Amino acid sequence: MSEVPANLKYSSDHEWVRLEDDGSVVVGITDHAQAALGELVYVEVPEPGQVFNKGDACIVVESVKAASDVYAPVSGDCQATNSALSDEPELVNQSPYEDGWLVRLQPLAQAELDELMDADAYSRFLAESDS
């Protein structure tokens, strides 16, 4: 079973979202997603200032197997990216919810945050897609 922390929100594309005190959100991929992708060897993150609509491909993660897009779970503009990933993309595998975070966004539509799944819903979503 993959890990699903209770304090995060989740998208059906297997991204997680953490709401910060300043109103921004930190985005990464879930434990389930990193396991399915395999060992990451390259992560391409956006430039700060770039604006994404919900569902836009905003990050590319390349594993030993293939390249995959990561979609913006909410609309927002990019405030920061995880610079450690350029030298250590494997952080996403080792610590998907902490050291392996991908980008920090300033959300443009608060309502989109409410549409994301909580940990229980995402766990059920994983169980259903498994069966």
Place this chain on the structure above:
Amino acid sequence: MVDFGGWDMPLHYGSQIDEHHVVRQAAGIFDVSHMTVIDVDGADAEPYLRTLLANDVAKLESPGRGLYSCMLNQSGGIVDDLIAYRRDSGEFRIVVNAATREQDLAWMDGVAGDYAVTLTERPGAIMLAVQGPAACECAASLLPDSLRAVALGLAPFGCVEGEGEGEGWFVARTGYTGEDGWEIMLGAEAGLVFWDAAVAAGIRPCGLGARDTLRLEAGLCLYGQDMDQGTSPLISSLAWTVAWDPTDRAFVGRPALEDERKQKRARKLVGLILDDRGIMRHGQRVITEAGAGVVTSGGFSPTMQRSIALARIPASAAESCQVEIRAARRDAIIVRPPFVRNGKIQVDLPGGHPET
């Protein structure tokens, strides 16, 4: 687990990258039982194989030797690549790919025609590859006593078969990693015992993923990706495997290959090293001064810590090119494979070598 030519095979046993490094630095074991083993027997076995194969088994002067070859169609395209071993007079064993099994058997049957040969597939055999600088040393104690000394003394592409307590064992100094090692064919029961004993002896299980990155670093072609029925050995960096002499040996595909050889070569298979961020992948477009080409195999090189590829490009292209990775064009340099052999990087890297 992935489906590979009808076989369920593990991509890795935990970490593909660790498995890759262990083969470059120590010893790993691969279950390659999916490979198709075909024995070629009968009075005409040698003349038959001299017709079937672009390389010449007459070069195998004594039993216990093997060679790499392509078998070609009438257009000079590659039906498959294989290793052919001479066992005894009139007896050969060939090992072909798994995904091409049915087309190979049908093709070999067709070429057999009036030759007095018997083709016998050995589907029950287990085939294990122990690979890496320490592979033979670590695995030697697991061989039958009567085989050990000979197996340790084998030259590359040499092979030996067991008798008595070693009955059913076939050990060859071959592989698909660019490292020393053996490929071992043996019965199912002995195979399971060998695998467990090898793992207990510290030889690490390795999956298909590491097998692919190791062969890519070694510059070894993968059938169906770097070569196929539509490409000849001459544009697949495999001209060295075509035995043109003697000139009267009429192997299948020879007339087409002779024609191709007389013309100016239009394309070639080269190595690429990405001099930029990203990972090159199969199918991506390559742009050179002399025209477009295509990445046939691409990925991440754990040894070189950057992306490498094999690509088929215009023959006159040299030095550098660009690769279309999704929306972006990224710079790459053109090199002659192998990238890595026997644990050492064989090419000059832009920006220097990674720390080891």
